[in-house]
Amino acid sequence: MDIRIDEVPLAERRPKPTDESALGFGKIFSDHMFTMRWKPDKGWHDAVISKYGPIPMAPASLVLHYGQTIFEGLKAYRAKDDAINLFRPYKNFERMNASAKRLDMPPVDVEVTMQAVRTLIGLDHEWVPRSKGTSLYIRPFMFGAEPYVGLKSSSDVMMIIIIGPVGAYYPEGFNPVSLQVCEKYSRAGPGGLGAVKTAANYAASLLAEKEAKQAGYTQVLWLDAAQRKFLEEVGSMNILLKIDGKLITPALGGTILSGVTRDSVLQLAKSWGIGVEERAIAIDEVLAAHKSGKLEEMFGAGTAAVISPVATMNYKGQDYKVGSGKTGPLAQRLFDELTGIQYGLRPDPFNWIYQVRAPQKKTKTPMPSSAAV
Numbered sequence: 001m002d003i004r005i006d007e008v009p010l011a012e013r014r015p016k017p018t019d020e021s022a023l024g025f026g027k028i029f030s031d032h033m034f035t036m037r038w039k040p041d042k043g044w045h046d047a048v049i050s051k052y053g054p055i056p057m058a059p060a061s062l063v064l065h066y067g068q069t070i071f072e073g074l075k076a077y078r079a080k081d082d083a084i085n086l087f088r089p090y091k092n093f094e095r096m097n098a099s100a101k102r103l104d105m106p107p108v109d110v111e112v113t114m115q116a117v118r119t120l121i122g123l124d125h126e127w128v129p130r131s132k133g134t135s136l137y138i139r140p141f142m143f144g145a146e147p148y149v150g151l152k153s154s155s156d157v158m159m160i161i162i163i164g165p166v167g168a169y170y171p172e173g174f175n176p177v178s179l180q181v182c183e184k185y186s187r188a189g190p191g192g193l194g195a196v197k198t199a200a201n202y203a204a205s206l207l208a209e210k211e212a213k214q215a216g217y218t219q220v221l222w223l224d225a226a227q228r229k230f231l232e233e234v235g236s237m238n239i240l241l242k243i244d245g246k247l248i249t250p251a252l253g254g255t256i257l258s259g260v261t262r263d264s265v266l267q268l269a270k271s272w273g274i275g276v277e278e279r280a281i282a283i284d285e286v287l288a289a290h291k292s293g294k295l296e297e298m299f300g301a302g303t304a305a306v307i308s309p310v311a312t313m314n315y316k317g318q319d320y321k322v323g324s325g326k327t328g329p330l331a332q333r334l335f336d337e338l339t340g341i342q343y344g345l346r347p348d349p350f351n352w353i354y355q356v357r358a359p360q361k362k363t364k365t366p367m368p369s370s371a372a373v
């Protein structure tokens with residue numbers, strides 16, 4: 001499919017953020033965005049890159065009423081000599097297609113979406129920030145745009161990709177966060193949408209997160225909906241624990257997201273000879289490990305959050321200090337290795353990097369004429 005490019009004239013481009021230390025997360029967007037549309041008789045069509053801005057939508061659009069929408073999140077990293085790296089982007093678009101299937105939406109041609117990302121970043125490459133710890137967040141999403149207030153799958157679907165510079169997701173940055181185990185609400189149940197990157201899961205978490213924040217914690221740690229006994233995920237990241245020398249994380253059973261960072265962390269740990277277990281983890285096991293001094297580390301892993309060490313876990317009103325209460329050595333090693341690969345500072349033995357912009361040749365500064373003899 002051809003992508004039409006309506007390039008924003010230079011005079012209409014917006015100023016880029018000057019203070020990259022104040023980027024925060026998800027508030028700033030670049031000059032361009034990608035859109036395309038799907039209808040049953042036409043398939044995906046009208047692929048366009050144009051000016052970032054408001055989109056026309058009917059108040060009756062199905063997504064606004066029944067939540068038929070999915071999304072992805074990936075990042076572009078500024079590497080040496082102004083090259084720009086993506087990290088395992090195919091995994092995101094493959095997962096997007098798995099999400100689309102569950103929400104009865106049409107799959108995308110992964111190569112078209114990759115072409116869209118390459119072209120968008122080519123046009124807006126100056127929006128990829130340069131400071132340490134920053135990146136360009138890429139947010140592809142798709143939703144039911146048909147105006148209809150009866151319940152059905154939309155026969156008009158819109159896909160959009162927006163991009164924008166980001167810093168750390170949590171105000172804590174790479175400093176440890178605190179989690180409150182949620183006993184009151186559930187995020188997702190068996191057979192539901194827990195493994196799907198869809199708005200419903202995130203909407204279900206909002207009140208719980210507000211209550212956790214009011215109680216002084218950064219985020220919610222979810223337990224399984226059926227028994228409230230086993231660890232699930234944090235909502236914005238997967239959860240991993242180091243207990244008695246092993247790296248343990250909840251298995252992908254359909255109720256948690258299959259994170260790209262989670263998968264990368266598990267591969268790295270295995271390659272370092274660390275024992276890895278993907279299985280059910282009862283909250284009682286975590287408490288027992290804490291009591292016996294075997295709960296060495298706990299951390300989250302996600303695209304936005306990267307590696308987020310957990311210092312405190314609160315359960316049933318009691319705070320439990322994890323390990324030393326500081327960033328543990330494994331979380332630190334994983335963070336250093338992952339970001340090292342992403343920014344092109346370390347070797348990439350798993351071929352995770354997809355370069356969207358080649359290193360730029362340095363222009364030689366001309367010698368002053370007096371020296372050019």
Ligand code: COI
Nearest residue numbers: 073074236302303304305
């Ligand atoms: C990501 O990590 O990219 C996500 O989509 C999580 C979201 C809550 C920002």
